[in-house]
Amino acid sequence: MNPLYSMLIQWSEEDDCFVVFLPEFVGLVMQPCTDGKTYEEAARNGEEAIVSLVEWFHAEGRSLPKPKIISQYACGTAKMAVPQA
Numbered sequence: 001m002n003p004l005y006s007m008l009i010q011w012s013e014e015d016d017c018f019v020v021f022l023p024e025f026v027g028l029v030m031q032p033c034t035d036g037k038t039y040e041e042a043a044r045n046g047e048e049a050i051v052s053l054v055e056w057f058h059a060e061g062r063s064l065p066k067p068k069i070i071s072q073y074a075c076g077t078a079k080m081a082v083p084q085a
Contacts, residue, residue, distance in 0.1 A: 004069075012032075015035060017036060020035060028065065033046065034046055
């Protein structure tokens, strides 16, 4: 699996399962892309969907979407000023 592609997994009351969205593939494939009865199953199915999409894009000669990269500030490495007492 290409670990650079992201997944969004949410519970769907309507579908009574966890649904998986692939943000980089919005507008390119139907969303949600897959689902699962458990969060873990949805994550596995999402990984399989990414692998299948990458293979399909390559086979069709299509360019893959650019992975979305979260900035360092979103990952908890931001520095903040703390006033001196």
